Amino acid sequence: MGFEYVSPRFCELLGVAQEDIRRDPVLPFALVHPDDRDEMARRNQEAIDRLAPFRFECRFLVRGETRWFHIESDPLRTEEGASVWNGVLIDITERKLADAALAAAAEQTRTIVDNILDGIIAIDGLGIIQRFNRAAERIFGYTADEVVGRNINMLMPEPHHSLHDSYLTNYRAGGVGLIIGQAREVEALRKNGERFAMDLLVSEVRRYGGPMLIGIVRDITERKRLEAAQLESEARFRSTFDEAAIGMALVSPEGRFLQANDALCRIVGYAEDELRQKRFQDITHPDDLSGDLALAAELAAGARAGYQLEKRYFHKDGHVVWVQLNGSSVRDAEGGLLYFIAQIQDITERRQADAVLREALSKAQRYSDALDSVPAFIYIKDKRCRYVHANRAVLELFGCSAEDLPGSDDSRFFPPEAAARLRAVDERVLNLGEATQAEIDVPAADGSGGAFTGRSSIPFTTQRRNLGAVRRVHRHHRAQADGGGAASGQAGGRSRQPCQVGIFGQYEP
Numbered sequence: 430m431g432f433e434y435v436s437p438r439f440c441e442l443l444g445v446a447q448e449d450i451r452r453d454p455v456l457p458f459a460l461v462h463p464d465d466r467d468e469m470a471r472r473n474q475e476a477i478d479r480l481a482p483f484r485f486e487c488r489f490l491v492r493g494e495t496r497w498f499h500i501e502s503d504p505l506r507t508e509e510g511a512s513v514w515n516g517v518l519i520d521i522t523e524r525k526l527a528d529a530a531l532a533a534a535a536e537q538t539r540t541i542v543d544n545i546l547d548g549i550i551a552i553d554g555l556g557i558i559q560r561f562n563r564a565a566e567r568i569f570g571y572t573a574d575e576v577v578g579r580n581i582n583m584l585m586p587e588p589h590h591s592l593h594d595s596y597l598t599n600y601r602a603g604g605v606g607l608i609i610g611q612a613r614e615v616e617a618l619r620k621n622g623e624r625f626a627m628d629l630l631v632s633e634v635r636r637y638g639g640p641m642l643i644g645i646v647r648d649i650t651e652r653k654r655l656e657a658a659q660l661e662s663e664a665r666f667r668s669t670f671d672e673a674a675i676g677m678a679l680v681s682p683e684g685r686f687l688q689a690n691d692a693l694c695r696i697v698g699y700a701e702d703e704l705r706q707k708r709f710q711d712i713t714h715p716d717d718l719s720g721d722l723a724l725a726a727e728l729a730a731g732a733r734a735g736y737q738l739e740k741r742y743f744h745k746d747g748h749v750v751w752v753q754l755n756g757s758s759v760r761d762a763e764g765g766l767l768y769f770i771a772q773i774q775d776i777t778e779r780r781q782a783d784a785v786l787r788e789a790l791s792k793a794q795r796y797s798d799a800l801d802s803v804p805a806f807i808y809i810k811d812k813r814c815r816y817v818h819a820n821r822a823v824l825e826l827f828g829c830s831a832e833d834l835p836g837s838d839d840s841r842f843f844p845p846e847a848a849a850r851l852r853a854v855d856e857r858v859l860n861l862g863e864a865t866q867a868e869i870d871v872p873a874a875d876g877s878g879g880a881f882t883g884r885s886s887i888p889f890t891t892q893r894r895n896l897g898a899v900r901r902v903h904r905h906h907r908a909q910a911d912g913g914g915a916a917s918g919q920a921g922g923r924s925r926q927p928c929q930v931g932i933f934g935q936y937e938p
Contacts, residue, residue: 462490674692675692678773697742755772
């Protein structure tokens with residue numbers, strides 16, 4: 430077998446000389462890429478055996494470079510019955526490179542489409558699904574094989590399931606789709622029958638054979654759930670904010686009132702619209718402003734989670750209002766300050782009561798100091814005849830502390846008969862509602878003998894309590910008094926007379 434003729438172009442494509450091919454007819458076959466030689470030899474022999482046209486694409490090694498060629502050869506029979514093959518050699522290297530690049534690009538596109546988080550669905554002008562990526566499989570629950578070739582309306586609940594074909598008919602008739610290029614929220618249908626919300630963006634691709642519509646879909650079920658939860662949370666906060674018994678306000682980082690509830694408006698006397706035109710600095714007492722600003726600055730800087738202080742506001746009509754302020758902050762996802770939350774409670778009455786109480790305690794301390802200096806035994810009892818307070822002389826007599834005395838009655842400190850007589854005097858004071866004086870022979874609790882005691886009680890009918898004063902009188906003094914004469918004491922020459930001591934005053938528990 431040999432070549433009758435080879436064109437200069439044939440030799441040029443293979444990089445050999447015509448003389449070399451005539452001398453060595455096998456030379457062109459030796460240039461075939463090793464990976465393609467067996468297949469080429471098989472196909473060539475098959476064509477010879479059948480005298481059939483030979484068509485083959487393979488690689489040749491040309492001057493150290495691999496190049497692709499398309500070979501066509503057709504058999505002819507001569508008059509003598511011999512077979513002659515006429516063939517052409519076409520360099521298709523550029524086409525092969527372009528095909529490879531196109532295939533690589535297609536594979537890259539397929540990889541991107543299949544791994545993108547959004548679902549991508551391609552349909553033709555009749556609504557038949559052409560492409561269904563992995564994200565779409567995950568979103569709808571179908572595999573691509575289950576939906577490709579079927580109508581897109583299978584993914585739609587009613588009424589769109591029945592109406593979608595008419596939408597496409599209108600689109601084809603007018604050439605313009607109302608949804609093309611428009612992002613919208615729609616309801617879709619999963620394989621299991623569940624309806625869900627999704628975002629849909631449709632674009633149009635013009636191609637040979639008709640338009641193709643590309644839909645990008647995103648499941649927004651979780652987003653809708655979060656939005657609903659956010660709305661519910663905001664509604665609860667707004668309800669709590671508006672209906673709170675204490676004042677509440679949202680305050681900008683600069684101090685301006687953004688929102689204020691009715692309770693705060695009542696506290697400061699301003700309508701909410703008026704407060705929105707003010708900063709908290711505008712209504713804060715000057716003496717309290719620096720401390721408040723310092724704490725707010727620390728809160729804004731994140732140095733503290735919140736703060737509490739008592740401060741003064743100026744009411745709209747000019748008078749001072751004492752409040753207890755609790756401040757906290759709300760921040761964005763990056764930690765930036767959005768606004769302050771102020772909880773404000775009117776404590777004006779409490780502050781006034783505290784002032785009254787401090788004054789009363791001061792007076793009480795002065796009274797207590799004065800009573801402690803009196804040599805008489807002075808006490809206060811409640812309506813059940815229990816000790817509430819006593820001066821130092823009583824405490825020393827009873828041998829107990831001021832903390833231990835309250836709630837005790839006379840049975841703790843005197844024998845039963847004496848305690849009963851003392852209680853009878855107390856009850857008479859409470860029942861008559863007037864001062865009562867009595868002298869009672871009270872034996873000492875330690876058994877050392879009796880003693881005459883003078884008592885004067887003053888009822889406090891509003892609280893059902895009584896104030897009493899007692900002075901101990903020795904028996905021989907009382908005996909001398911009963912004899913109508915005065916006696917002189919032998920110790921130190923001092924006379925000791927029985928006496929009744931009345932203590933009058935005001936007691937406020």
